[in-house]
Amino acid sequence: MILVADNLRITNSVIERAIMExxxxxxxxxxxKCTKAGAKxxxxxxxxLTRQTESRISFLVKTVQKISDLPILLDTANPVAIEAGLKASQKKTIINGFSLEPAKLAKILPLAKKYQVDIIGYLLHPNGQVPQNSSERLDIALNLFLEFQKTGLxxxxLIIDPIIAPLSWQNxxxxxxxxxxxxxxxxxxxxxxxxxxxxLSNLTAGGQNAAKNRCLEKAYLSMLAAAGLDIILLNILHPKIVQHALVCDLLLNENIFTWEEIPS
Amino acid sequence: MILVADNLRITNSVIERAIMExxxxxxxxxxxKCTKAGAKxxxxxxxxLTRQTESRISFLVKTVQKISDLPILLDTANPVAIEAGLKASQKKTIINGFSLEPAKLAKILPLAKKYQVDIIGYLLHPNGQVPQNSSERLDIALNLFLEFQKTGLxxxxLIIDPIIAPLSWQNxxxxxxxxxxxxxxxxxxxxxxxxxxxxLSNLTAGGQNAAKNRCLEKAYLSMLAAAGLDIILLNILHPKIVQHALVCDLLLNENIFTWEEIPS
Structure with missing residues (x-):
């Protein structure tokens, strides 16, 4: 599994202020910190980013790429921000993401074609609602794939995100x-x-007990890995979760890691 | 998953001496200790048990059942010990186990019928060798099932044990x-x-680093649980592994545990 840090997020007030200023x-x-912790x-x-959209996303992308060669995911629902981010980026960039929502199909998906980049598709209904079972998700995946293919990419x-549900939800x-x-x-x-x-952070969203959250994340992460997950977006600053992810890879893949490479 | 303690084992020198004496x-x-730790x-x-077979197994079964109502698994390749254990037992008893090895088919499998008890079948070749892939294991499972059906039970x-391989093995x-x-x-x-x-203990057999062993066990245990494992035999005195097993159940089953029941 490729580990993607979800730590550069506007819900972190320090990051929010840094972007605003x-x-x-x-x-x-x-x-x-994320790179040292193992982010790929x-x-x-x-x-x-409704205000100063272009200058702020451009600042963010350039700041990150000044010190890092890691791929970036442009994680916003604002197509103007995505396009400005794509223009500012000098390195591998992934759009995160689109869905069957008409506005996203019309404004975000075409940017993947225009800039020839990877794009993440969410398994959500056209109205943004979360599907209720695997059969609905697979129908959505087929429709998403058809829309994606229309771009000619x-x-x-294409990368698919099935959207993990918070355990705090009733189902x-x-x-x-x-x-x-x-x-x-x-x-x-x-x-x-x-x-x-x-x-992964979606799983325990709203959970107040950190130890409990980490246990649940570890258990579910192994299940995701065994099911065939390729990329996990997670708080990379939880070292035990990172270690667990690497141990899953150790079990599931030949010759990727030796134990010695896994931080203890 | 039902948690079965593997701690009452003759490879523990204290237990060995207790059985001998x-x-x-x-x-x-x-x-x-095992019961307090959550063994079911x-x-x-x-x-x-080549010497004093009947008296020793009878001592062991009766001693356990004097203070516990938990089901027991008679885990030995000696059919004389199994039959003596079945005779001594007053509570639910499972034979652990048989395989396609001719001696086990002839001497152990019939005991399940005679005493009308559950029996565990190992996915091993008739010569006792471990199969090399899933297709061999499934062939063996079919043959094992046919042999089992001949008993009329x-x-x-029937319970099947696919036999976890030690990670220290080359493959x-x-x-x-x-x-x-x-x-x-x-x-x-x-x-x-x-x-x-x-x-589960097979997984890390021979591994000298306890922390590493526990990490690997946790990761693989979740994968086993998600695949549909029903019963896990494990060192029940590793509280973090037990907690992890319960968390897997919490994720995979409706209304079995609430977090509050899981030891922290």
């Missing part, structure tokens, strides 16, 4: 079990080894 | 990935919800 220091510090890519979750540019457990099935089924359904990403 | 105290102490059944791994008396990782597939496939292949057991 275009102050590079907190951003650089965070990128350095960095998600830039900058929110809608190569299938290898969160059920949804997350269904997601395991979906991850196992997607490559066969789409008839190519589609890459699949998931955001 | 028929001294109940260390056995009772271990049963109490106790495996009595007494080795071949109800299918619900241990590959074998254990194959086992995940086998666990997922068996109920469909045999066309009934066959119960599946696995012994």
């Amino acid at each position: 275009m102050n590079p220091k907190p951003v650089i510090e965070m990128v350095i 890519a960095i998600d830039l979750n900058c929110g809608p 190569d299938v290898s540019n 969160g457990k059920t949804q997350n079990r269904e997601i395991l099935k979906v991850i196992q089924t997607l490559p066969e359904l789409l008839d190519f080894p589609v890459r699949i990403i998931a955001g | 028929m001294n109940p105290k260390p056995v009772i102490e271990m049963v109490i 059944a106790i495996d009595l791994n007494c080795g071949p 109800d299918v619900s008396n 241990g990782k590959t074998q254990n990935r194959e086992i995940l597939k086998v666990i997922q496939t068996l109920p469909e292949l045999l066309d009934f919800p066959v119960r599946i057991i696995a012994g």
Whole structure:
């Protein structure tokens, strides 16, 4: 699994202020911390950025890329921010992301084609609602794939995010079990080894007990890995979770890591 | 998952001496510890017991059952010990176990019928060798099931153990990935919800680093659980592994545990 840091997020007030004030220091510090912790890519979750959109996203992308060669994920629903981020970026960039929502199909998906970059598709209904079972998710995946193919991009540019449900939701457990099935089924359904990403922090969103959250994340992360997940978006500053992710890879893949490379 | 303690084993020198001397105290102490730690059944791994077979197994079974109502697993390759254990037992007893080895088919499998008890079948070749892939394991499972059916026992008396490979084996990782597939496939292949057991301690047998062993066990245990494992035989005195097993159940099953029941 490729580990993507979700730490550069506007919901962190230090990062939020840094973006608003275009102050590079907190951003650089965070990128350095994430890289040391083992991140292989960095998600830039900058929110809608409704004001000074272009200058702020451009500041963020350039600041990160000044000190890091890691791929970045432009994680925003604002197509103006995405396009400005793509223009500012000098390194590998992934759009995070689109869905069957008409506005996203119209404004975000075409940017992947225009800039020839990877794009993440969310398994959500056109109205933004979360599907209720694996069969609905697989239908959505097929429709998403059809829309993606209309762009003419190569299938290898598509990444799918089944959207982990918070366990605090009434049917969160059920949804997350269904997601395991979906991850196992997607490559066969789409008839190519589609890459699949998931955001682990969603699982315990709203959970107040940190020890409990880490236990649940570890247990579910192994299940995701065994189901065939390719990319995990997570708080890379939880060392025990990172270690657990690497141990999963150790068990599931030949010759990727030796134990000695796994931080203890 | 049902948690079965593998701690009452003759490879523990304290337990070995207690069995040899028929001294109940260390056995009772271990049963109490295992029960407090969350064991729902106790495996009595007494080795071949070549001398004083009947009196020793009878001592062991009676000592355990004097203070515990938990089901016991008679874990020995010696059919004389198994029959004596079955005679001594007053409570639920499972034979652990048989395989396609001719001596086991001839001497151990019939005891399940005679005493109308559950029996565990190992996915091993008739010569005792470990199969090399999932296809060999599934062939063996079919043959094992055919042999089991000849006894006339109800299918619900059969439990299958795919035999986890030590990671220290050259192809241990590959074998254990194959086992995940086998666990997922068996109920469909045999066309009934066959119960599946696995012994987690095998995974890290020979591993000298306890922290590393626990990490690997946690990661693989979640994968086993998600694949559909029903019963896990493990060192119940590793509280973090027990917690992890309960968290897996919390994620995979409705209304079995609430977090508050899981020891922290």
